[in-house]
Amino acid sequence: MAACTRRLDKVMFSIRLLRNIQQKNERFLSTSMRRLDEGSDGGKPTKFTPPPKPVIIDKTQSEASLRKFLSPEFIPPRQRINPLKFAIERKDMIQRRKVLNIPEFYVGSVLAVTMADPHASGKTNRFMGICIQRGGHGLGATFVLRNIIDGQGVEICYEMYSPRLQQLEVLKLEKRLDNNLMYLRDALPEYSTVNLDMKPVPHSVTGDVPVNKTRVRMRPKPWSKRWERPKYNVQGIRFDLCLSPEKLEHAQKWAEPWREYDMLKEYDTTALEERFLKEVQTEMSKSTCP
């Protein structure tokens, strides 16, 4: 908080400092509208700095109102692992994030990924789709993108910190009712199709992420998993259109109502999240090392 007020004071003092801070803050803010390059700072000859990432920053808004987002792979799992291991991995992750901009996205957002591919013409291939799952911790964090191309469903699992990834763009930033959309495999294809010529949809960097409350219609059973069972806790399926009330009641037999009282499964990550968020923000705001 003190850092924010200090930064606010600097913003009041000089516009140039504001511009510098904007350029530093671009790393953990994500939008997709292009903005003309502001032009180099006149005067002192500096070493080459990469061009600023395309970002919309509302100059009237203070840093305190920006949305705080910590990518879920920074949060360590609940295991008996020495925290030093996570600290060293976090350093590597931050180093990689300074080179490749990994934007904020959630399960349900539409992403486009450009990856190095030695067998493709132009040596890169670009794939876009809905993010249906985010998994893994630390450097091995992954996300799965799903799309339907020429009638064939395609899912690709990308590793976020792989050096072959060259660009990650968020075309549409939104959340869904669940944080795992694997049921789209058994849903009607219209819900998994993403138009390949889709233009990026602008989104704001403040306030809450829009939640897409669509509930998906499913293909007839059998499904790959019994999504009606309470262990998957799926909110985004129109069960009333595909299952009778007796079947839904029968599925509730697999409910485990005691699990919410299981104290060994409690894992409060709020303190860890705050600490890591502050660490990531301070490290990212430091300029690229010489």
Next chain:
Amino acid sequence: MAAWTCRFLLYRGARVLAGRTGAVAAADSCLFQSVRTVKTTTWWEEHLTEDNKSYMRKSLGEEYNRQIAAKLHPLKDEPWPRQEWTKESRRVGLVAVKLGMAPVWTKTGERHVVTMLQVQDCHVLNYLSKEEYDGHTAALMVGGKNASPFYKSDEEMEMFRLAGVPPKQKVTTFKVSDNAIIKPGTPLYAAHFRPGQYVDVTAKTIGKGFQGVMKRYGFKGQPASHGQTKTHRRPGASGPGGDPAKVFKGKKMPGMMGNVFDTAHGLKVWRVNTRYNVIYVHGSVPGHKNCLLKVRDTNLPTYVEKNINPPFPTFFCEEDEQLPEDLYDEDLFIHTQPSLTL
């Protein structure tokens, strides 16, 4: 090391009485109480007051820091003569702690997994000459990861006292050639191994308890259906038949699995972090997370030429040039580099 036994008694009667009389006793809430039956041995804090206990713990920590600080500059402390590395010389190894695993990528985009091993407070404890050890090679005893002296016997503590280091959790012996001996008390660091070298890692495997023959030796078992009567995971036949008319010694049968020492050979060192003393070693190593391992140069003949000209007899922090915080193998992709364009 007080090995006392206790009896667990059920105090149901006392509880009912207390309820009737209305008096509330402090130890009333638990039905079980333990009663100490063997009273000959004692543990270190049994007869101490609270402030004495905290004083002992505090002075222990201070003593450790003093001992480690005294040993920080081995080259100024009458070190034993340093000799040059030759092809036949064998140098000492380290004791490390297994932190966990992580992915790494090469400059060509291939992904490998590495295990991170941290060298915590590793010191050379003792030197055994050729005659003392086995008549053929000299040996050095090395210990890693400080432990509490309160639970070590006097015989164990004698070696640590002579070397002037805090007591260690794991003490191992490394066979060394005569030109690689080091004075006891010298600290050993992760920079003893450099990226590109190959190591062998020995540790106790995770104990699985008493296991059947399918898990222990990978037997195929029997089919699940088609008339099998009560036989799905059994070993089946146990030998030839009437001619030997016996079961040979060493027949694979169910038994205790794991919790034995196993070595992973020929593991490449990808990266060394000199600030936290972490070695990144290729693939997986035996043992659970936070277990203690023994790391030494490979014996495999195929990697002999990768291990030439190592820091000999070990890496001395003060004398050798200031190493950068991270040492990387030449094939390794460092995350500060730009993304790969294959």
